[in-house]
Amino acid sequence: MSAARIELTDQQGGRLVRLSGRWTLATTSLRVAELAADLERSAQGDTAWDCTALETIDSAGAMLLWRAWGRAFPQVLLIRPEHRRVFERIDTADHEPRLKPPPLSPLHGVMVVGSASIGGIRHLLDFIALVGQFGLNLAHVLRLPADLPQREISANLYKSGVRAMPVTALVGFLIGVVLSYLSALQLKQFGADIFIVNIIGLGLVRELGPVLVAVLVAGRSGSAMTAQLGVMRVTEEIDALSTMGVQQGLRLIFPKVVALTIAMPLLVLWATSIALVGGMVSAQMQLDISYGFFFQTLPRVVPAANLWIGLAKGAVFGMFVALVACHFGLRVRPNTESLSSNTTAAVVTAITVVIILDAIFAIATRGIGLPG
Amino acid sequence: MNTPVIRIKDLATRFGEVWIHNGLNLEVARGELVSLVGGSGSGKTTLLRQVIGLLLPNRGSIELFGEPLFGGGVARERALRQRFGVLFQHGALFSAFNVFDNIAFPLRELKRYDEDAIHDLVMLKLSMVELLPRHGRLMPAELSGGMVKRVALARALALEPELLLLDEPTAGLDPDRSDSFVRLIRMLSEELGLTVMLVTHDLDTLAALSTRVAVLAEQHILAYGSTDEILHIDHPFIRNFFLSERSVRALQNSGHVPV
Numbered sequence: 001m002s003a004a005r006i007e008l009t010d011q012q013g014g015r016l017v018r019l020s021g022r023w024t025l026a027t028t029s030l031r032v033a034e035l036a037a038d039l040e041r042s043a044q045g046d047t048a049w050d051c052t053a054l055e056t057i058d059s060a061g062a063m064l065l066w067r068a069w070g071r072a073f074p075q076v077l078l079i080r081p082e083h084r085r086v087f088e089r090i091d092t093a094d095h096e097p098r099l100k101p102p103p104l105s106p107l108h109g110v111m112v113v114g115s116a117s118i119g120g121i122r123h124l125l126d127f128i129a130l131v132g133q134f135g136l137n138l139a140h141v142l143r144l145p146a147d148l149p150q151r152e153i154s155a156n157l158y159k160s161g162v163r164a165m166p167v168t169a170l171v172g173f174l175i176g177v178v179l180s181y182l183s184a185l186q187l188k189q190f191g192a193d194i195f196i197v198n199i200i201g202l203g204l205v206r207e208l209g210p211v212l213v214a215v216l217v218a219g220r221s222g223s224a225m226t227a228q229l230g231v232m233r234v235t236e237e238i239d240a241l242s243t244m245g246v247q248q249g250l251r252l253i254f255p256k257v258v259a260l261t262i263a264m265p266l267l268v269l270w271a272t273s274i275a276l277v278g279g280m281v282s283a284q285m286q287l288d289i290s291y292g293f294f295f296q297t298l299p300r301v302v303p304a305a306n307l308w309i310g311l312a313k314g315a316v317f318g319m320f321v322a323l324v325a326c327h328f329g330l331r332v333r334p335n336t337e338s339l340s341s342n343t344t345a346a347v348v349t350a351i352t353v354v355i356i357l358d359a360i361f362a363i364a365t366r367g368i369g370l371p372g
Numbered sequence: 373m374n375t376p377v378i379r380i381k382d383l384a385t386r387f388g389e390v391w392i393h394n395g396l397n398l399e400v401a402r403g404e405l406v407s408l409v410g411g412s413g414s415g416k417t418t419l420l421r422q423v424i425g426l427l428l429p430n431r432g433s434i435e436l437f438g439e440p441l442f443g444g445g446v447a448r449e450r451a452l453r454q455r456f457g458v459l460f461q462h463g464a465l466f467s468a469f470n471v472f473d474n475i476a477f478p479l480r481e482l483k484r485y486d487e488d489a490i491h492d493l494v495m496l497k498l499s500m501v502e503l504l505p506r507h508g509r510l511m512p513a514e515l516s517g518g519m520v521k522r523v524a525l526a527r528a529l530a531l532e533p534e535l536l537l538l539d540e541p542t543a544g545l546d547p548d549r550s551d552s553f554v555r556l557i558r559m560l561s562e563e564l565g566l567t568v569m570l571v572t573h574d575l576d577t578l579a580a581l582s583t584r585v586a587v588l589a590e591q592h593i594l595a596y597g598s599t600d601e602i603l604h605i606d607h608p609f610i611r612n613f614f615l616s617e618r619s620v621r622a623l624q625n626s627g628h629v630p631v
Contacts, residue, residue: 025532026454029484058532058564059496063489085563093499334513335467 002055004028006038014046020053023061032064039068048076054083062086127327130253134323137247137254152255153262160221160256161263165270167220168213172271175212176278179203184286193287197294200279201302205310206369209272211358214317217264218350222325225256226346229329230339257322264318265311272310305369313361317354324350375438376401377535377567378423383432385418392418394591396432402534405561405568407578409613410588416571417461419588420539423569424458436535454478456535457528461543463520465512471498471523472508478530497526501556518549522556529560536561538570542577554580575614576625587613 004027007018021027028035049069051057066087071094073087105111141148183199229252232238238248276298283289328346332339378400385393392415400406410416421427423434425441434441439452465474475494479485485493495505501522512520521541528536541557542550554577561568572578578585578599585602587594589609595602603614 026451029482032484032489056565059500060493060532063492063496067489067492089500089563090496093496096495096499096505335511337468 004035004061006035006042008042014048015042016048016050017042018050018053019065020055022055023057023064025058025060028061028064035064036068039065043068043070043074047074049074049078051077051079051083054080057083057086059086059090062090066090123327126331127323130323130327130330133249134254134257137250140250141254147250149251149255152251153259156255156259157263159224160217160260161267164217164220164263164267168216168267168271169274171212171216172209172273172275173278175208176200176204176275176280177282179208179275180279180282181286184283188287193289194293194297196279196283196287196289197297198301200276200283201298202306202370204272204275204279205302206306207358207362209275210268210310210313210317211354212275213264213267213271213314214321214354215351217260217267217318218321218325218354219347221260222321222350223343223347225322225325226329226332226343227339229326230332230342233330233332234334234339253322253326256326257319260318260322261315262318264321265314268310268314301371303369303371309361309365309369313358316357316361320353320357321350324353377404377437378569379435379438380419380423381433381435383419383422383429383434385415385422385427386430391591393429396588396592398586398593398596400567400569402567403565405558405581405583406570407582407585408569408571408588409573409578409585411609411613414588415591416588417539420537420569420571424456424537425453454531455533456537457531457533459521459524459528459536459538459541461539463512463524465515465520465524465527467512469512470508471503471510471512471515474512474523475508475526475530478527482531493530494526497530500529500560501526517544518553521545521553525557525560529564532564533566535567535569538568538572540572540574541570542572542574547576550574550577551580557581579625 002021004023005019005021007020009016009018062083073091079087180196180200183196184193187193187196187199229238232252238252241251242248280289280291280294283294284291325346328342328349332342376399378398380396380398383393383396384391396419408416408419418427422429423436436452437455439448441452442449465471466477469477472494475497476490479490479493494508498505498508503519503522503526507519507523510519512523515523536557538557542553545553557568558581560566568581570577570581582599584597585599586596587602587610594607595605595610602610
């Protein structure tokens with residue numbers, strides 16, 4: 001393969017530039033800047049161009065020459081007809097109207113703020129509509145129990161409930177151990193060893209258990225739900241379902257929300273129990289508090305109301321995690337960027353919503369289940 | 373310059389227990405437009421994916437431009453891959469980029485051209501596939517099926533390939549659009565001196581485009597020759613494929629006379 005070559009000869013009455021070799025992307029791309037500069041220099045003044053010795057030229061090579069010629073055929077040009085065609089194609093392309101970016105409006109800043117607010121309001125309205133749709137579906141199912149999408153609910157229960165048991169157990173156990181260990185260090189200083197049961201019991205059952213599981217489930221099942229609905233939208237599966245007369249609300253969203261509302265309290269119960277075991281083990285090792293004493297004291301210092309609050313939190317968190325995930329899943333537009341940003345938004349929003357709900361719960365239940 | 377552009381030797385592919393290809397040989401010379409035809413599930417697309425290095429055959433070798441697809445370091449593999457362009461069946465445009473960025477992507481990856489030069493080259497490619505500069509701002513999701521194919525073709529041509537591989541170039545296009553797309557491919561391949569290998573089901577496309585036809589059946593290339601030569605071969609698959617009523621009409625329209 002011969003490289004692209006430029007030969008300059010000064011003649012009477014002007015300059016002659018002879019081009020030869022292969023002017024292709026493969027041969028020119030390695031020294032674009034160098035060639036462009038050489039051509040620029042050659043093109044100054046009255047120059048005649050002899051391209052008859054060119055072996056091949058493709059549009060990348062031709063573009064180099066074309067730019068040096070100032071986007072027009074030079075006055076004197078010797079070229080083979082098949083190579084001339086390449087330049088003619090560029091010439092035609094040049095005559096297309098140029099692509100101009102739309103002018104920036106003077107009210108650009110206002111428009112940004114405005115469209116962001118409208119976007120936010122639309123999010124809220126869509127979410128309210130989704131919750132309303134869920135309510136309607138629930139009423140429909142209560143009236144016509146035969147329409148209950150049992151298989152979908154059961155599949156979702158398995159996917160987001162049963163399959164989440166190992167990870168929630170592991171995290172719960174470790175949190176129980178850590179919490180108990182750190183509390184024990186402090187309590188020892190005051191000789192208040194037996195209060196470890198109160199701290200761990202109340203903290204885990206009422207607060208940490210539900211929030212911890214909700215965060216795990218939001219990351220695990222919430223993202224999966226968003227991605228699933230999103231891909232179904234991209235591949236037009238949701239459209240296919242609705243043309244078959246299948247209500248997307250009832251078949252796709254209702255089972256997810258119902259399943260997570262049922263699965264979450266159970267997962268909370270499971271994870272909290274394991275966390276208590278972790279705390280108990282740690283307490284026994286650190287403070288010599290026997291398992292028997294722990295078991296006896298726990299129901300006395302942690303009234304049963306706390307367990308109910310914890311489970312109720314679990315159910316509400318589960319419902320909102322699923323609703324938020326579905327909300328973002330249905331907003332996915334058919335491109336990869338939208339899928340990833342909506343999945344991220346779903347998880348972040350779900351966790352934020354869980355924390356906000358937890359704060360609301362804390363205020364609403366401040367008089368319930370707390371000794372003293 | 374007599375090395376074939378594509379040389380497939382004694383290729384064998386197995387999916388589970390099923391042999392898709394066995395002892396498959398094929399050579400495509402420079403400047404040919406080869407149509408690969410065969411029944412559904414005969415492994416046409418699999419063969420195409422092996423040629424472009426997306427799938428590894430169980431046995432046998434594939435050489436492009438006389439060089440093996442794999443080995444010899446990243447730089448060599450990359451340089452080889454820049455010598456061919458692929459048009460995927462559904463376009464495979466990057467959905468997060470607009471049309472302009474899709475076509476500019478391979479050029480930007482070279483890291484040799486400044487944005488001005490890339491702009492010029494992309495505009496040229498757009499006009500080559502008969503699209504307008506304003507189409508550059510559209511997102512792939514906003515394009516019609518025919519436009520997706522054109523943009524994908526422009527992207528495949530971005531690095532000035534010598535070989536173009538097309539997977540079902542006219543699938544999903546209406547007859548009118550598929551005619552104009554076929555015309556476009558033929559025009560470009562003549563002007564740019566491309567070697568083309570296409571997988572197709574569509575006899576109109578086949579008859580209008582190809583200089584040679586390769587029939588893939590019974591795990592190997594059953595016949596390889598010009599359309600007229602293939603029509604004279606007496607084999608049940610070829611009879612079924614080319615001499616059904618529909619096929620005869622398509623072939624007659626394009627001036628081939630079946631026996």
